[in-house]
Every structure is written in structure tokens, then in C-alpha cells.
Amino acid sequence: MRIVRTIAELRAALAEARGAGAAGSGAAGSGATGSGSGSAGSGSAGSGAGASSADAAPRRVGMVPTMGALHEGHLSLVRAARAENDTVVLTIFVNPTQFDEAADLAAYPRQEERDAALAAGAGVDLIFAPEPAEMYPSGFATTVRVSGALAETLEGAARGAAHFDGVATVVSKLLLAALPDSAYFGLKDAQQLLVVRRMVADLGIPTRIVACPTSRDPDGLARSSRNVRLSAETRSRALAIPQALEAAIDAVGSGERDAGRLVRRAEATLAAAGLAVEYVAIVHPETLETVHRVDTTALLAIAARAGEVRLIDNAILQRANPAHPDEEE
Amino acid sequence: MRIVRTIAELRAALAEARGAGAAGSGAAGSGATGSGSGSAGSGSAGSGAGASSADAAPRRVGMVPTMGALHEGHLSLVRAARAENDTVVLTIFVNPTQFDEAADLAAYPRQEERDAALAAGAGVDLIFAPEPAEMYPSGFATTVRVSGALAETLEGAARGAAHFDGVATVVSKLLLAALPDSAYFGLKDAQQLLVVRRMVADLGIPTRIVACPTSRDPDGLARSSRNVRLSAETRSRALAIPQALEAAIDAVGSGERDAGRLVRRAEATLAAAGLAVEYVAIVHPETLETVHRVDTTALLAIAARAGEVRLIDNAILQRANPAHPDEEE
Missing domain, CATH: 3.40.50.620 (HUPs)
Known part of the structure; x- marks a missing residue:
């Protein structure tokens, strides 16, 4: 290398x-x-000599x-x-x-x-x-x-x-x-x-x-270069972020459609853990425009500080059965 | 084609x-x-053996x-x-x-x-x-x-x-x-x-x-797709643009160094021909920052309207003997 x-x-x-x-x-x-x-003579298939290997691709x-x-x-x-x-x-x-x-x-x-x-x-x-x-x-x-x-x-x-x-x-x-x-x-x-x-x-x-896909530690925290700056205590508080995401995924799976309620619930989870919330937002997964109801799929995005360390994470919220978008809960 | x-x-x-x-x-x-x-510079033409085209370059x-x-x-x-x-x-x-x-x-x-x-x-x-x-x-x-x-x-x-x-x-x-x-x-x-x-x-x-290099008609007018919109009369007036450039080149050749005087003279030439001046500027030829004296080279840039047609042109002003930039005229 x-x-x-x-x-x-x-x-x-x-x-x-x-x-x-x-x-x-x-x-x-x-x-x-x-x-x-x-290249047949050299017999090397390494990346350098491979430039002249018998591979036309x-x-x-x-x-x-x-x-x-x-x-x-x-x-x-x-x-x-x-x-x-x-x-x-x-x-x-x-x-x-x-x-x-x-x-x-x-x-x-x-x-x-x-x-x-x-x-x-x-x-x-x-x-x-x-x-x-x-x-x-x-x-x-x-x-x-x-x-x-x-x-x-x-x-x-x-x-x-x-x-x-x-x-x-x-x-x-x-x-x-x-x-x-x-x-x-x-x-x-x-x-x-x-x-x-x-x-x-x-x-x-x-x-x-x-x-x-987002890579996560076994406890659920999204891997980030900034995580090394977390103390054991702030790291433990930061777990509220993946927990809030999981709770929202579960809620949508159970029929919750109201983005405002989902956001408020996630904010409460983060605040209870002592994190300083920068934003919790439910948005269209391609345009990032705010959505008010999770009728098909949406992106839940979180930014919060654990102590001095700013962390972000997100999850796709997917309605279990999006076949009937007009259905009321 | x-x-x-x-x-x-x-x-x-x-x-x-x-x-x-x-x-x-x-x-x-x-x-x-x-x-x-x-184009990054690796174009060292090698033997070319086995190239599918006859040309290895x-x-x-x-x-x-x-x-x-x-x-x-x-x-x-x-x-x-x-x-x-x-x-x-x-x-x-x-x-x-x-x-x-x-x-x-x-x-x-x-x-x-x-x-x-x-x-x-x-x-x-x-x-x-x-x-x-x-x-x-x-x-x-x-x-x-x-x-x-x-x-x-x-x-x-x-x-x-x-x-x-x-x-x-x-x-x-x-x-x-x-x-x-x-x-x-x-x-x-x-x-x-x-x-x-x-x-x-x-x-x-x-x-x-x-x-x-700028391509010019025999009368000096810089070639531009917009020139087709000039009438015979506005085209004749537009010739003041290359004339103003030529006059400035000559003036600098004769020892004029003062950018302000050169600009005012060019503006007067354009105005006398009935052109609406948008700008006449003498600037550094690489940074386009305003220069006050033509001590080595400078760019004289003109934008003006002949009737409805907006035209631009420019010339490099080059001091004949730039060896002594401190010399006063």
C-alpha cells in the first residue's frame, strides 16, 4: 500500500x-x-503487474x-x-x-x-x-x-x-x-x-x-470518528439516540403516522438522557422536505450533543403496509 | 461529422x-x-505493441x-x-x-x-x-x-x-x-x-x-455573434471600440502611464461615437484588480452598447520598456 x-x-x-x-x-x-x-511468464496477478494481465475488462x-x-x-x-x-x-x-x-x-x-x-x-x-x-x-x-x-x-x-x-x-x-x-x-x-x-x-x-449501511457498535451507537471523544458517561447517554430511532421505527410499525408526535417522543427520549438536541426531523428521504405524516417511507434525522461531542444519526421509517395511504389510523 | x-x-x-x-x-x-x-501527464508513448489501433499515442x-x-x-x-x-x-x-x-x-x-x-x-x-x-x-x-x-x-x-x-x-x-x-x-x-x-x-x-487571439473583421471590429444585429449605422459607430483600444495602445507606447487619463480618453471616444458606455476599465491582466498606472502590462476592457446591441472588447496595454518600473514619465 x-x-x-x-x-x-x-x-x-x-x-x-x-x-x-x-x-x-x-x-x-x-x-x-x-x-x-x-504476464503468463511473470505469473503475477498482483495489482501492479496485473496491468498487463490477460484481462481485457x-x-x-x-x-x-x-x-x-x-x-x-x-x-x-x-x-x-x-x-x-x-x-x-x-x-x-x-x-x-x-x-x-x-x-x-x-x-x-x-x-x-x-x-x-x-x-x-x-x-x-x-x-x-x-x-x-x-x-x-x-x-x-x-x-x-x-x-x-x-x-x-x-x-x-x-x-x-x-x-x-x-x-x-x-x-x-x-x-x-x-x-x-x-x-x-x-x-x-x-x-x-x-x-x-x-x-x-x-x-x-x-x-x-x-x-x-450505517455501521453500529453492538450497543447500537452509530460508529463515528467523534465517538473517541465520548467519556463512558456521555457515551452511555448518547445511546438515547439509537434508542429514539428504534422507538420511532417500532411506533411506525405499530401504526403511528403522525410525524409531530414521533418527533416529540424522540425529543423527549433525548432530553431525558441529558442530551442537547439540535434537531429531530422527519423528512422525505430523497428531497429532505418536511413531511407531516409517515404514509410510505420517511427519514428520521437526529443531531444532538452529548457533552461537547456533536453526534448525528438517522433511520428510515417505513410504513408496514403502505398500500392504502389514505387510511386513517 | x-x-x-x-x-x-x-x-x-x-x-x-x-x-x-x-x-x-x-x-x-x-x-x-x-x-x-x-492528460494528467502520463502520456509517455510506449512501444505500442499490441495496440488495437495502429497508433499507440x-x-x-x-x-x-x-x-x-x-x-x-x-x-x-x-x-x-x-x-x-x-x-x-x-x-x-x-x-x-x-x-x-x-x-x-x-x-x-x-x-x-x-x-x-x-x-x-x-x-x-x-x-x-x-x-x-x-x-x-x-x-x-x-x-x-x-x-x-x-x-x-x-x-x-x-x-x-x-x-x-x-x-x-x-x-x-x-x-x-x-x-x-x-x-x-x-x-x-x-x-x-x-x-x-x-x-x-x-x-x-x-x-x-x-x-x-481575438478575431477581427478587416475594419477592426471584434467578431461576435451579436454583430449580426448591428445595422450599418450602429456598426459604423461600434468601430469606436477598437479605435479606443488602438488609441490607448498607442498612448501607452508613447509613454502614457496614467490609467485614469487613458480611461477618460477611451470613454470620450466611445461617447463621441454615440455609444452607451457600460464600463471602461484598466485592470491587472491576471487578477482583474484595478491598476492606476500601466507600469508593465494591463488589460483595457470595454463594454458598450451600440443601439440595442451590447458589445465587449479588450486589449493588452504593454509598456514599451518595462525594465524600469520606477521611472517617472
Whole structure:
């Protein structure tokens, strides 16, 4: 596994992985025909020499963008990428432009050596870990912005419009630097996923965006790099978040349709545990517009602070039998 | 020469032109990534043994983005692209989001059949002429914005911030649709060129941006699609624009350094011809910040209306002997 710091190094490494460097041929498939005997002799099916293996299929690149401080949630994204691609790139960049609070940025955990060992163990081929000056050199002046409810509600409202500007801009840069076939995002950051999907579709970035399930600790807490900052006591209080989500799922399963009641019940659960609620919202799972009744599916999104640590989580609320949306409870 | 209407058709045609189609790679992404790595500088042509085409060098794609109503200025861009590339794509899209005035948008000339004949004659291989709904489908919500003097002065101030938002967004979409090795822009739209260069560098779009000289009619008027709307009388008055530029070039050649005097003289020339001046500005040729003295080089930019027709033009003012910037005139 290699670690590269610049976009130029990343592109060179990926060109090699894709076979463009090794065969010196422009077309991915054409190198294979000429070098079949060579790769039979070398007998190596590794990712480097494999560029000239007798495989005419395009060599796929998968990307897992992260801010480092890797945990099992990130590793589940890496495994999803590993299963579908020839080369897996993990990016580690604590993007300053998506933090609204300097203290939150400063406190964000950084542990690159440990991250590299975890990434290598999970099958990452290449880590792209740029410095801020590589991503935002002097004179940088471009912002990619997604407008509307998708970016302006929930996290956009709580953290300010600049948050998703920062996300959309950095993700567009990371995708354009590597031009991966697929990029993998966790559903814990459901709104981020929707904003990225919208941006990628709107600009026509030729990458497939793959959503992966939220990874949870056995006690139900969604895995997050911020969890390391929880004390035993605040962590125990934070469990009210998955508990509130589960209770809402159960309530909808039992026939509750009223979003206002579901929200108030979740807020009460969080407050009882001593969490400071930032928002509890039930919204359309694609547009993020507020919904008043859970007639088919809806997204329940929570942001709350346990002590100093800001946590978010969400769940899909699914009506058990949505065949009769006009039915009254 | 083919005309395509959708991004999918454009990508398929370019994948074929690049030779990726022969290898049977279906994904748009893989064709695109091939181009990305090529233009990232890995294009070291190797032996070429086994390449399906006879040519191992990457097949270069050049793009000329236009709003149609082609004239000799556009054709000079096509010729520049033709000289450096294997495949030349011309795009024709009257981008509604960069017009601040509905009347200007409605009056913008559209003549696709004539454009296609001119393009074919100049050596274009492929025209991409999408409908607005292909570029901005329902739900489109993403804007690419360049901030600062580059986008906010001159045309940005006169036409509103949305103008260069529209330009940066549509150009990023066009470049990402084709991922050309090079794209060709005219220096008549000097500020547009700088905004596009900034956006391409900031996002890391793997395309080289090539500036081409302003094309002029024999009488000096900069070629523009809007010129067809000039009457004989307004056209004659519009000649004051290149005359004002020439006079400023001569004045600086003769030792004039004072930007204020140069601006006032140009404004007087335009007013005397009955033109309605929108701005006359002397600015740094890269940052577009106002300069007060022409000590090395500066950009003189003019926007004025001849009757109903809004025209822009510019020239580089170059001090004859810039070796002694402290010298007083």
C-alpha cells in the first residue's frame, strides 16, 4: 500500500494501476492482447503487474473518501469497494472548509499511522492524504454549491450553508483527482450522501455513488470518528439516540403516522438522557422536505450533543403496509 | 461529422473516437478516466505493441465550446483545436443561466444548420448541441462559483454575479461530459477565459485551457455573434471600440502611464461615437484588480452598447520598456 500527498502523484499511481503507464497504450483493453505472453511468464496477478494481465475488462477503481480517524464504519466502506474494484483508493483529508466551528476542526482526531495500518489490513491499495495547501492552494476561489432543501435543511441549517459548500467542493475535487468508477459513502451521513449524489449527477462527474449501511457498535451507537471523544458517561447517554430511532421505527410499525408526535417522543427520549438536541426531523428521504405524516417511507434525522461531542444519526421509517395511504389510523 | 444531443451519446462517440469502444468497455466512466490519466501527464508513448489501433499515442480530443451563431472567430478556435487533436468537438448551447436579460437571451441568434455546415467545413468531427433540459434536468441544483475580483468585476458587475456562475457551471459540465485534453477559448472574452482557467485549476478538471487571439473583421471590429444585429449605422459607430483600444495602445507606447487619463480618453471616444458606455476599465491582466498606472502590462476592457446591441472588447496595454518600473514619465 502506498501513501501519496499530491494530486499529480495520485493520478500517476492510478494511471499505472489502470495499465496506462505499464503498457504505454492509450486504450485500456488493447494492452492486454499484446502482453498476454508476458504476464503468463511473470505469473503475477498482483495489482501492479496485473496491468498487463490477460484481462481485457477495464480495471476498476473504487474510492472511499474519509477524514481519517478510521473505524469499523470506514472499513465496511473499504470492504464494499474492495469487492467491486481492482484498485481501492482511500482518501484522508480533514477538510477545513466544511467545519463551521474552529474548535470542532481542531478537536477532530488525527492518527494517520494507525489509519494506514487499518487501511492496509482492509485491502486499501492507495491512500491519498493531501495537506490543505494541496487541495486549496493560494488563490483558490471556486465553490461547488448545491441549493435548496437538500443542502439547506438539517445539517445545512445547523452548521450553516458553508458546510455543504465545503463538502460538495472537496468531494468534487477528490472525485476529479481520481476519476474513480465508484465512490462509497455511509448512510450515517444521509444528507451528505444526497448532496453528493445531486452534485455528481448535476455536474456529470462520471462516478457511481454507492450508499453503504450505517455501521453500529453492538450497543447500537452509530460508529463515528467523534465517538473517541465520548467519556463512558456521555457515551452511555448518547445511546438515547439509537434508542429514539428504534422507538420511532417500532411506533411506525405499530401504526403511528403522525410525524409531530414521533418527533416529540424522540425529543423527549433525548432530553431525558441529558442530551442537547439540535434537531429531530422527519423528512422525505430523497428531497429532505418536511413531511407531516409517515404514509410510505420517511427519514428520521437526529443531531444532538452529548457533552461537547456533536453526534448525528438517522433511520428510515417505513410504513408496514403502505398500500392504502389514505387510511386513517 | 455527427451531431449528438445527449451527454450519453457524446461520451459514447468519444469513447469510440478514443478507441475505448473497440475494447468493449461499456462504462462511460472508464472512457473518461482514460482521458483523465492521459492528460494528467502520463502520456509517455510506449512501444505500442499490441495496440488495437495502429497508433499507440493517446488519441487527443479538443473541445470548442460555443453558443452557436458561428463566425470566423469560432472557426479560428476550431482550426487551433484541429491542429493539436485527433478529434474536435464543437459544442453549441445557448446557456440560459448566463444571461441576465431575457430579451438578450431571446435575441441571441440561433442558426444550427448554417453552424453545422461551417463546422464541418472547418474540420469539426462532432457537434454536441443539447437542449436546455439535457443540461439542466428537473431538480438540477448545483452551481459552480468563482469568487473574488476575477468574477465580480467588469462583466460580473455589469451583468450580475449569476452571469459567471452560469458560465462556470456550464463550462464545468461541458468539460466533464467530454473530458477533452484541451479546450479553446477566445481572448475577446478575456474575463470568461480567466474565470474558466481558475475554475478548471481549482476543481482539477484534467483539461488544458487554450487562449486564442481575438478575431477581427478587416475594419477592426471584434467578431461576435451579436454583430449580426448591428445595422450599418450602429456598426459604423461600434468601430469606436477598437479605435479606443488602438488609441490607448498607442498612448501607452508613447509613454502614457496614467490609467485614469487613458480611461477618460477611451470613454470620450466611445461617447463621441454615440455609444452607451457600460464600463471602461484598466485592470491587472491576471487578477482583474484595478491598476492606476500601466507600469508593465494591463488589460483595457470595454463594454458598450451600440443601439440595442451590447458589445465587449479588450486589449493588452504593454509598456514599451518595462525594465524600469520606477521611472517617472
